Amino acid sequence: MEQAYGEVNQLGGVFVNGRPLPNAIRLRIVELAQLGIRPCDISRQLRVSHGCVSKILARYNETGSILPGAIGGSKPRVTTPNVVKHIREYKQGDPGIFAWEIRDRLLADNVCDKYNVPSVSSISRILRNKIGNLSQPSHYESTKQPTSQPTLPYNHIYQYPYPNPISPGSTKVGSHHPGVHMAPGHVSIARSWPSAHSVNNILGIRTFMEQTGAIAGADGTVYSPKMEEWASVNRTGFPATQNINGIEKSAVDPDIKYPQAASSLSTVGGFVQACAYPSANQYGVYGGPGAGYVTPGHHWQAQGSSLAHHGPGVTVHGGDISAPMTFKHPVREVMHRKPSSPIIKHQDALSSVHGISIPASST
DNA sequence: TACGTCACGGTTGAA
DNA sequence: ACTTCAACCGTGACG
Numbered sequence: 001m002e003q004a005y006g007e008v009n010q011l012g013g014v015f016v017n018g019r020p021l022p023n024a025i026r027l028r029i030v031e032l033a034q035l036g037i038r039p040c041d042i043s044r045q046l047r048v049s050h051g052c053v054s055k056i057l058a059r060y061n062e063t064g065s066i067l068p069g070a071i072g073g074s075k076p077r078v079t080t081p082n083v084v085k086h087i088r089e090y091k092q093g094d095p096g097i098f099a100w101e102i103r104d105r106l107l108a109d110n111v112c113d114k115y116n117v118p119s120v121s122s123i124s125r126i127l128r129n130k131i132g133n134l135s136q137p138s139h140y141e142s143t144k145q146p147t148s149q150p151t152l153p154y155n156h157i158y159q160y161p162y163p164n165p166i167s168p169g170s171t172k173v174g175s176h177h178p179g180v181h182m183a184p185g186h187v188s189i190a191r192s193w194p195s196a197h198s199v200n201n202i203l204g205i206r207t208f209m210e211q212t213g214a215i216a217g218a219d220g221t222v223y224s225p226k227m228e229e230w231a232s233v234n235r236t237g238f239p240a241t242q243n244i245n246g247i248e249k250s251a252v253d254p255d256i257k258y259p260q261a262a263s264s265l266s267t268v269g270g271f272v273q274a275c276a277y278p279s280a281n282q283y284g285v286y287g288g289p290g291a292g293y294v295t296p297g298h299h300w301q302a303q304g305s306s307l308a309h310h311g312p313g314v315t316v317h318g319g320d321i322s323a324p325m326t327f328k329h330p331v332r333e334v335m336h337r338k339p340s341s342p343i344i345k346h347q348d349a350l351s352s353v354h355g356i357s358i359p360a361s362s363t
Numbered sequence: 364t365a366c367g368t369c370a371c372g373g374t375t376g377a378a
Numbered sequence: 379a380c381t382t383c384a385a386c387c388g389t390g391a392c393g
Contacts, residue, residue: 007388007389009390015387015388016373016374016388017389018387019373019388021387021388038366039366040364040365048389049388050365050366051368051369051388051389051391054367055367055388058367068386069385069387070375071374071386072374072375072377073376073378073384073385073386074376122378
């Protein structure tokens with residue numbers, strides 16, 4: 001497993017196929033763009049394909065969130081709480097009712113329409129799994145809730161509930177930092193991003209990586225430095241950032257797969273916290289900051305818990321970009337990098353701004 | 364050269 | 379416990 005994760009792209013960057021880039025990198029992309037760095041330069045600098053940079057920036061502009069979308073899962077097609085509730089009522093009213101009769105009633109009562117009415121088999125499953133034995137209602141009531149259904153209804157997700165419980169503090173993004181001129185302040189997001197915390201907030205929070213440097217050594221072990229650490233780092237790094245709430249937490253979970261990321265990113269940490277996803281869905285996927293790839297498990301379950309480790313000042317050092325290179329493929333990057341690309345200049349700017357040190361291109 | 368777009372192969376997670 | 383399948387991912391290539 002270990003080194004199983006990760007591949008190296010044409011730019012020499014490490015990525016995990018099928019998985020989102022670490023939040024740290026995502027954030028960095030947005031930050032750099034806000035500093036006026038061109039997408040193509042960001043792509044080269046962070047070693048992320050330009051298609052990805054383009055996508056992330058476009059999404060950010062549109063939604064105000066740098067977070068990836070919800071991965072996995074499926075829409076609550078039929079088993080919405082309301083439907084379940086009605087089914088339960090029908091069943092309670094007539095324990096001998098057939099599933100098809102329930103279906104008809106759902107339509108008749110306008111609980112569902114023909115497009116979303118559950119199939120008979122779905123109703124049967126609902127009766128079996130969610131409603132269980134009605135004969136003992138009381139019991140049911142007490143136990144059921146939790147039953148297999150995570151309380152986090154997807155509704156959440158799909159309905160754009162807003163805000164995560166989480167970010168109280170994070171308040172929407174509105175507050176743009178003076179320094180950074182943020183463009184869109186979108187707070188309100190169009191999609192299902194619950195509260196897309198914009199980078200602004202994030203930016204406000206300065207982060208861990210700076211100190212941590214996190215990154216993997218160049219030793220052969222690719223991902224060895226488990227991201228977990230990053231995560232923790234972050235968190236600790238930003239105590240300020242309020243939360244870590246359920247969502248958050250999940251958001252923070254470390255994901256192991258991306259060692260490299262950190263290399264150049266600096267800010268991110270905070271951000272992550274800021275951006276929570278809808279707790280409902282993505283739980284961990286978008287892991288923490290640097291942590292990016294965490295495979296957290298179910299966040300909701302874990303809420304709040306695990307984050308804590310590491311004490312406050314974790315200081316790791318170092319990271320330079322070389323890290324990625326240690327991946328599977330040796331460096332491909334050799335490519336032609338422009339020796340002196342504008343980026344570099346910007347870097348300085350950034351550095352000064354955030355104290356970030358971006359690895360300048362090397363070679 | 365820069366960048367928007369999309370096929371592709373991949374992962375995830377609710378049902 | 380296992381399978382489905384629709385959602386998303388980033389890369390890489392095309393234009």
